[in-house]
Amino acid sequence: MSQLLEVNGISVTFDGFRAINNLSFNIGRAELRAIIGPNGAGKTTFMDIVTGKTKPDEGTVLWGEMSRNLIGMNEARIAQEGIGRKFQKPTVFEDQSVEDNLLMALRNNRRAFAVLFWKPTDADMNRVSELAAEIGLSNALGRKAGELSHGQKQWLEIGMLLAQEPKLLLVDEPAAGMTPEEREKTTDILVEAAKTRAVVVVEHDMEFVRRLNCKVTVLHEGSVLAEGSLDHVTANKQVIDVYLGR
């Protein structure tokens, strides 16, 4: 059992609409994976299920060495298990400084009383400056996150994810609204992160996926249509039909 996450036959229906239909998905411990698919293919719902926001009607989500079922745990519990999630729109805490944002994400005891008496150690501060350097925000630590540009917010959110030290990173359209140089840097951060953990990237932009140079899963109407290298899936007849129009 070398898989980190095993999703088996999950289905979910919203008001009669089958958003996810008998979907199965596996990812290993240190693997980069891209999920592509047309709008409404169920990419975001899939992430919602893994992170506990949505409960599937059937199926299991098994996690880690112990193969524990994540279904039924709440979002905070799943996050503590080591699954980090980045939203499509950058969601950082705009009213707080970059440093506060990173400190909040640092992997530490999450219980209310522990947090109340928590003081940052030197190790914590070093980790924050390390992360800030990695995401190119070393000079912006004292600034409010709301003042950052769109691309910088995206990076700050990725930095917060890395600070959580998750075993699995779910990243929703990280390159949206970025300039070409920013995209390149984002690619580097994600490829680097995938050396030590599992990273799942949901993306529309084929060029970006090509640069990630990893295995690709194509979703369509709530289930897996094809899986393999980007060249392999783009040569697939069904994928061409779905993506390039009938």
Next chain:
Amino acid sequence: MNRSFIGRNPSILIFLLVLAIFTIGVTFMSEAFGAGMISTSFVKTLGKTLCLALVAVAMDLIWGYAGILSLGHFAFFGLGGYMIGMWLMYERTREIVESSMMEAPIPPTEQEIVDGIGNQIFGVVGSSEFPAVWAFADSLVLQLALVVLVPGLLAFVFGWLAFRSRVTGVYLSILTQAMTLALSLYLFQNDSGLRGNNGLSGLQNLPGLDDVSQDYVSMWFFWGSALALALGYVFAAWIVSGKFGSVIRGIRDNEARVRFLGYSVEGYKLFLFTVTAMIAGIAGALYYPQAGIINPAEIAPIASIYLAVWVAIGGRGRLYGAVIGAVFVSLVSTYFTGGQAPDINLGFYTIQWVDWWTILLGLSFVLVTLFAPQGIGGLFDLVSGRHHPDRHGADLGPDHGSLREEEAEE
């Protein structure tokens, strides 16, 4: 980063200094210890105002920082007042009953004294039996403990049910208001055990201190209120200064994101809701002995709405803003509703402030919300040069790429 707690929050020191100067100033102008420029009844008004400032600090913690618009914190305030009021009334009545019975030829038994107290207290609601809630009324220590325990327990149970079901926003506000209304309607009943709409009275008289004049008692409570406000303020500032403050402000701005960071949002809300209810209870326990009377009308939902208005006018999300709002609005309110403000004669109509004050207050609330969301406290930003990123609440989004707002507007 490694500077001390006070060093990082200079506003605490300024606040404590202003409070100390105010307290000393009032002491030297009081009838008991000074020149007598301030009447005893006005000392009581000032002391009560400090208690209102304390409950406003609690409201700011839960609303301004954690984003939970609770319309129930005045219920906790009132409960604190009831708890201390029970002891005050019981002991005071015991003194009266004992002194009258001692004149009888046969000394009264313990049971006769208790029955006599029951008759005195509950006569107005046609009863003489002590209800179960009065079980600890003869013990000051226990009633003082109940001042924090009863509001705390009510807040804990209510919060546990509401937050666990993920009730948020305006729905939670309505629920808290319903709780407040239910509590006040219950207390209005004669068989609630707390004297129905008569409430508890004579609370300004401290048992065993008959020969101390109200001039002195009012000062004691004034000092107590000032001390409680100082401690409550520092405690609240400590809570919001560290990572806990970061987390609750995060909950206010984006609850789901905090959840995905691994924080149990419900636990944090419950903790803060309970703690602020306890602070409100303490404030109430200091307020009502100065007011002298408490009745269920004090707990009516309108009181909790006033509390929200004070905090909004003073400035949400900053503790001194809440204090300024509570002090300013409640003192101005005393001025207008106390008949001190001169009527304005328009020829065809005379504006009587007692009636028009609520409209003036409502209007200023709307204006502050629309045009100065930072409230009165926002004025301090002009001095200190603190700026807020102004994105008009909207995210620039992917369409505008990596532009900053000023670039995007060009």
